[in-house]
Amino acid sequence: MQVNYPRDISHFHIVGLNYKKTDAAIRGLFAVNQEQYQHVLEEAKSARLNDLFILSTCNRTEVYGFATDPEQLMALLCTQTAGSLDSFKQVAYVKSGEAAIRHLYQVGTGLDSQILGDYEVVGQIRTAAKFAKANGCIGSFLERLVNSVLQVSKLIKNETGLSSGTVSVAFAAVRLLERKITDIKDKKIVLLGVGKIGRNTAKNMMDYLGTRNILLVNRTIAAAEQFATAHGLQYVPFDGLGGALKDADVILVATNATQPTIVKSQLENTSPKLVIDLSIPFNVANDVNELSHVEVVNVDELSKVQDETLQNRLTEVPKAQSIIDEHMQEFLYWHKMRKHAVVLKAVKDKLQEIHTREIAQQKNGNAYKLEDVEEVSSRIIQKMINLMAGKVRKETDKSDQYIAMINDIFETGVHQD
Template identity: 50%
Template structure:
């Protein structure tokens, strides 16, 4: 494949708010269905990254339209809507984008590394279903190595590094006497779990009730942290009694509506879900304080200047890894030519024109070892990496072959 056949099409927080991003959120069922449909779109190498801040499809295709229409075949929003909002990148620009995403440079909160785990899961799912080929496998591995180096060698992740932690910071800045407040956490997946641990560690409270559609997950985390848990069927009454409700579910539609809160006590609601799992209209109620992922991303972070200062260092690390991937791609691109030349050299001793030039020696003298030919091919590969002159490189390889036989 040519590198320009690699595309990324996506939307993120930069151009779309949470409600619009929610139209294109992809859950596990959607993802599975998309991969099942991919062959009918003549696509066999792709993966999808869908988080609270972005939905992106990465893939190898003759044109980007196939990727967009495949993605939107399972989303609430249409392909036409997606194209109006989307950014599309191709070739090296698309690869650069993935490096930036994985490093936290493209995160809504600069340096947010939760995206790395989401990228690993997204590519793992595609790999398990046979949609990660050699090109994307090498690219993803190099991207993850780069991300790891950025995290280890820079302070880009200093301070607040995730939306879930920003929620904790918001509560610390907003709520007094947090220990006396009843907290309900709805959803104990990865984001919910991280948020829960931060609640315990940073707010020094255990007045927390965990609720999850799969009750075993809530019970397990509650036991681990010494908290309470309740069944999903009883969620309504626990939400009604709570002072603070944090929602980190993965529902396709809101699980808490404005109508549910009309006669409630004063509450702080934190929605960490995309699409919104708390009705945005609830913010219209005077006794309700509602923040979502977009609100949380705007929290003033005292360490932001420090992290911004680390951006050039992070970009330098990324450039090094991109160059490494580029070299691998160049060598891989040359493989068909090198194989063809090797086959020609292996058959040279049967070439009548070549034998006619060496009539005194007889054809049997020109059977050469694999090691000799491989040395010639290695030299040709080096020249091809240094300067792109395929025809000349081929002629030089033949000349090396003849010279090696004469001497």
């Protein structure tokens, strides 16, 4: 009898890079869009690495999953990125086992974010895991872990002040405008891209700066029209971008395209401008910086925008860590008990097999009340399982030894790592 055994967590890894060791330009080389993500998952299944997901945001690209060697995950990722495997190895970090599990909790709760307590990342984790599951690349371990991280993130948001106030990349852009631009209500603002970051930035400008002098430009005009109509803004088709840029005082770029959407020639011989690039990889070409009348600010520079909100959040870190510790231990206990449960079920199946065979032999000739025999035998089997399970739970420090012994005695076919 062959039984699939739960994966050992020593083979669970996270490989990745983030804002701590790499700037936005390098991160952009390893950013993964949805099409690339799809290809990675297809490659993963072909290589029998079918329990993983990728988190790719403006601050990080990380692969979480099971593999014999974490370098397998690195190589898998780099089949689709602009950056090479050798380049990735030079800047990447690797965590395995419980360290990898803890890292996901830290990321999902905003403790590892470039802006402490940034709550947007939890939605990105949810989306990334959901996409992997839809493509057959999430097993029970990862699904349970991600659900636990989402639960902990919600608890920390509700029970601590780690995410109190409004601080995010989109909000940091607004704070920057507040400090750099006087009379912002009189300035012409162009927002290129109305995805999530673009929409959040527009809402923050309306709420905190009190301006609606915002012109939306988006490749899909329907999206721009819908958002503009809902919020009383203006929009133009994408082919009107050139004229919009020429007249703008402030340009915010949130397109997340694979190639720059703003180039030097579009801004030559125009009025002075502030350009804020919210995209990874950069969507404002490097040579735009050569224009003396144009100031370009990217996401790494935005992260330096600090205020008292961030200082207040620091005092909430110990409380958040305590919540993580509690729920991580619950998750590890679930994994351990699940491992034991597989063995115990296999033992029960083995005993049931013996029971069935013995009853069949008994029916060959003797005049016993077979119903009574069957009932008693079934009760005996369940009592044996209950006794073994009780012993395992009581002697937690010896539980692995007991399970290994039971597994060996009954020759269940379960393979323990």
